[in-house]
Amino acid sequence: MKKNDIIITYGTHISKMVRMVLDKAELALSIPKNARIGIKPNLVVAKTHDSGATTSPLMVEALIQYLQEHGFYDIIILEGSWIGDDTKRAFSISGIEKVAEKYKVPLLDTKDDTYCKIQAGPIEMEISKTALDLDFIITMPVLKGHCQTKITGALKNFKGCLSDKEKRHFHTLGLHRPIAYLNTVLHPGFILMDGLCGDLDFEEGGNPVPMNRIVAGLDPVLIDSYVASAMGYEPDEIDYIKMAAELGVGSMDLEHANLMVLEKDTCPVKTIRSRKVQALAKAVTEKNACSACYANLIQALARLEERGLLSYYKKHPVCIGQTFRDQSGNSLGIGSCTCRFIHSVPGCPPATADILKGLLTGLNTK
Ligand code: SF4
Structure with a gap:
């Protein structure tokens, strides 16, 4: 190595x-x-x-x-x-x-x-x-x-x-x-x-x-x-x-x-018990997302919240998950499953830094 x-x-x-x-x-x-x-x-x-x-x-x-x-x-x-x-x-x-x-x-x-x-x-x-x-x-x-x-x-x-x-x-x-x-x-x-x-x-x-x-x-x-x-x-x-x-x-x-x-994540998102994470999740519409992908999104949302910029996405949640494959959408999509959305952050799973960039760009173009 x-x-x-x-x-x-x-x-x-x-x-x-x-x-x-x-x-x-x-x-x-x-x-x-x-x-x-x-x-x-x-x-x-x-x-x-x-x-x-x-x-x-x-x-x-x-x-x-x-x-x-x-x-x-x-x-x-x-x-x-x-x-x-x-x-x-x-x-x-x-x-x-x-x-x-x-x-x-x-x-x-x-x-x-x-x-x-x-x-x-x-x-x-x-x-x-x-x-x-x-x-x-x-x-x-x-x-x-x-x-x-x-x-x-x-x-x-x-x-x-x-x-x-x-x-x-x-x-x-x-x-x-x-x-x-x-x-x-x-x-x-x-x-x-x-x-x-x-x-x-x-x-x-x-x-x-x-x-x-x-x-x-x-x-x-x-x-x-x-x-x-x-x-x-x-x-x-x-x-x-x-x-x-x-x-x-x-x-x-x-x-x-x-x-x-070595291997990608295919495990579905688990129920999140923490109140803070649940509060961040209000900015997300999640349908059959993989855990690692969802976690990267939560981390990016936490950084956005630290900058006081989360409120827009609580009203206009971002979409993530395999159910969005082959679907189109106007919201910001996270990951390759949302590649048919007008705005989508690529990657499977996308990196946290790229998601954060996508969220910030979404705010600038709204
Ligand atoms: S983009 Fe990849 S990692 Fe994210 S939900 Fe879809 S299949 Fe899972």
Whole structure:
């Protein structure tokens, strides 16, 4: 796998999806023999995966199965939840504790670890000694929003390897700069991102949006640039992505990324429980849309709402879904299923950035 590769697959059959992605990436070939491997999920809070906050235990299980089948047994799962939560509770409630027991993989609450003071550029940081001593880290962030940094993905996932004191320090420094510098010290050997069900705008969940995708790569800057774009932001709107790129951690150049889509999403939209997402959905007429397509539209609508521009579409909803195939229409259509509409955003599924562009153009021409 090359540094500018991004592998994406859509669907709901999680273990099959993980296996496809790992086989495509030929992960086993890039791990040194006898390596001590760390799996770093995102368990920022003690919640289940469907809250939109934490990494799916089924993804962790499929990864461990793959590693053990390829002869890698020196594995540890490590995480330190945010200051307000107990990591051990998070291991248990997320279901990852059961997976760890089943495959005899030890769990480490980094809050119990010893820390090394490491100079990362101008910032001295307390980082978990275990994390620093690993030969190969597989980071498993969740594709989701964040109330301060707009998004959270691979770069920010290493925050769980800090002491609680250091997490506080990061907040006093405004998060972006220290996150960028942290990534000059800790480097993922592989990024296996859970894009199955992330939160629209909070890292602790509450407004989950099923996005039905798994994303993998080697470059945390590139993967986070993809996350930004999937959530309707330009990568350079996220300061820590820009700073990490400037520090040489990776590349923001999505245009020259080698995007490999293994399987498309064909799963119908699930009922959305979050009130916020339901409010956004008032701007949509949905008929048999695929989940990933619908999720991209919801993300674009959320960005539109942030700019105070959603009201027009609440009166003139956009159309999305396979029922619109072969139909014509005057509303804005989303995706190739609406290609006979007068105005339609192409793609199957269309990218969030393109949907946002289409929504903004629709407002300018109304
Ligand atoms: S364009 Fe149609 S078929 Fe393609 S992802 Fe969207 S709803 Fe599904």
